[in-house]
Amino acid sequence: MMQLANYLFFTTQCEAALSFYTECGLGQVTVLMRHGDLDIPLPDEAMAGKVMHARFEGPGVLFFASDNHDAEPMRGSSHILILDDRARTRELFSKLAAGGRVTTPLATQPWGSFYGKLTDKFGVQWMLDCLA
Numbered sequence: 001m002m003q004l005a006n007y008l009f010f011t012t013q014c015e016a017a018l019s020f021y022t023e024c025g026l027g028q029v030t031v032l033m034r035h036g037d038l039d040i041p042l043p044d045e046a047m048a049g050k051v052m053h054a055r056f057e058g059p060g061v062l063f064f065a066s067d068n069h070d071a072e073p074m075r076g077s078s079h080i081l082i083l084d085d086r087a088r089t090r091e092l093f094s095k096l097a098a099g100g101r102v103t104t105p106l107a108t109q110p111w112g113s114f115y116g117k118l119t120d121k122f123g124v125q126w127m128l129d130c131l132a
Contacts, residue, residue, distance in 0.1 A: 003062070005062045005063050005064060006063045006064070006077065006079060007063065007064040007065065007066075008063060008064070008065040008066075008074070008124060009065070009066060009067075009068050009071040009072070009074075010051075010065065010066070010067050010068070010071055010122065011067060011068065011069070011071045012046075012050060012067055013067070013122055014050065014051035014054065014065050014066055014067040015050070015051050015067075016122070017065065017120075017122040017124070018051075018054055018056060018065060020120070020121070020122070021056060023095070024092060024095040024096055025058075025091075025092065025095070026056070026058045026061050026092075027056055027057050027058020027059070027061045028056070028057065028058065029054050029055070029056055030055045030056070030057045031053065031054060031055035032051065032053075032054045032055075033051075033052045033053045033054070034049050034050065034051060034052055035047040035048055035049065035050050035051075035052045035067070036048045036049060037052065040052070043068075043069050043070075044069040046069065047067060047068075047069055050067035051065065051066050051067045052066055052067070053066050054066060060081075060082075061081075063079070073123060074122075074123040074124050074125065077125065078117070078125035078126060078127050079124065079125070079126050079127070080126075080127040080128075080129060081126065081127070081128050081129070082129050082130075082131070083128060083129070083130045083132075084130065084131060084132045085130065085132060086114055086130050086132055089106065089114060089128050089130040090106060092128060093106045093116050093118065093128050096118060096120050096126050096128075097118045097120070098121070099120070099121035100118050100119050100120040100121045100122075101118060101119045102116065102117075102118045103117045103118060103119060103125075104116050104117035104118075104127075106128065112131075113129050113130065113131055114129070114130040114131075114132070115127065115128065115129045115130070116128055
């Protein structure tokens with residue numbers, strides 16, 4: 001078996017981002033470890049208590065995330081959610097866009113998909129594509 005899953009790196013806002021994704025209805029955190037737990041040396045004292053590793057899961061959704069003192073800004077990658085219900089697509093797009101920036105408004109595109117793209121308030125890019 002093989003499955004591709006993204007790993008999101010934040011500097012200090014991982015927990016807030018994961019809470020936001022839970023509120024949006026994408027799923028929930030199923031594993032959470034903090035910097036300073038498990039007797040693993042801290043990379044930096046400011047990281048104490050921040051998320052060292054998290055697993056986030058929901059129906060059709062799996063990704064991992066953590067706070068890292070040397071994280072680089074998100075770029076060059078995007079989560080794409082493939083949906084089959086336009087009402088759910090609109091709702092989720094609206095929730096993820098709150099406080100972020102819409103780069104392609106949600107609409108029927110020339111290739112036929114109901115599609116939109118945004119960068120959320122944590123800098124993560126999302127594409128929502130509904131084929132219905």
